[in-house]
Amino acid sequence: MFSNIDYKLLKALDAVVIEQNFERAAHRLHITQSAISQRIKLLETQLGQPLLIRAQPIQPNSLGQQLLGHYQRVLQLEAELVNQFNDNDQQAQLMPIAVNADSLSSWFIPALTPLLQQKNIELNLYVEDESRTWERMRSGEALACVTSKEKSIVGSDSCFLGYMEYICVATPLFIQRFFKNGINKQSLSSAPATTFDQHDDIHIAFLAENFNLEKGQYPCHTVRSSEAFVDLTLASGGYSLNSRFLVEKYIQSGELINLLPDHIIRIPLYWHHWQLAGALMTQLTEDVLNYTQQHLPK
Structure with missing residues (x-):
């Protein structure tokens, strides 16, 4: 037994x-x-x-x-206890978090900044699609995650953060080359699209729902970096569904054009964290909620 x-x-x-x-x-x-x-x-x-x-x-x-979820929480509580007895020798607390690439490249680090400046933290960031970060937490690998899933795991809390808005953009040169006769099923069949990886279903669903185009019926780059995603689009290598956070300044400058202003995709984001994960997680959660309250559309 x-x-x-x-x-x-x-x-x-x-x-x-x-x-x-x-x-x-x-x-x-x-x-x-x-x-x-x-x-x-x-x-x-x-x-x-x-x-x-x-x-x-x-x-x-x-x-x-x-067991792994329990073990991660025990490590947090143990590190906090050790630090209480060693005020002058603060050991870094490991903080494994799963986050989607677009959040990581836009609002997530600014949200963590107050905690990073006050505490000794060792981040371990698992970067996944927002529909898959939840799995990292469920597996016990992460103590918290940013996810599009609302349902919480038993023993954890879920908080709504706001929406990530995605807009379809391309350069004027790309538009002249591929969309001079309009954006439709025929023009999209030959224009290179851009996706993050094989799990990125936002673009797939977007074309299927709005233009009756299925995966494999159009050329598509795979770029596993939010920053490179934007760079490739700016280089006129393709059009892309991009986070408004990342491309707003290029739209304002005229370097990128919002191709379909009536088609904005809004992905809900939630912050999940294990209960009883310690004071550090409580502070981190407060910082994330406070920041997103001000910067993410509701």
Whole structure:
């Protein structure tokens, strides 16, 4: 019968999920690969079931996610307690957060600035599509996330932040080259689009709903960087659905044109965080809510 938690074993589980490899996890903890395997096996034996889905990527199963979420919260509380007793030797507190690229490149860092200037924090940012950041938190890898999902995970809180607005933009040169006869199904079939990655379904849904164009019926760049996304558009390499945060100044300068001003996509954003994650998470949540209250459309 499982009666207590050996945090040495949970540390091994956490290392394997982070490193995605038993050998690298062993190096991380300065032990042998055999010791890592033995610790995972012992933990699974104590619980009477597997904790990892041994595939690529390595993923914790439902119970593994619960344990890792608990372990992350314990680390936060432990670091806060240690800092209370060592006022002159503040150790950095690890803060794993999952955030979408557009938020990270626009409002997220400014929202964190007060906390970064006051506290010793070691950020570990998982950058995913806003529909997938929630999975990082559910897996126990992140203590908090910015996500488009409203539903909270058991043991966590969900707060509405506001909307990210996306507008379809291109340069005057690109418009002259591809859209001189208007923006329609025919012109969009040959004009290069731009998406973030294979999980970026905003553009796919946009063309399907408004122009009856399915994925594969038009050329499309894949650019896994919000900044490069804008740069490629400014270089007249393609048109794109871009966060208003990132392109507003270029629209005002005339470098980019809003192609479809009547078609603005609004994606709701929510802040999810584990309950009982400590005072640092409470302060971080307050800072995020205060900043987005002022800067994100409601």
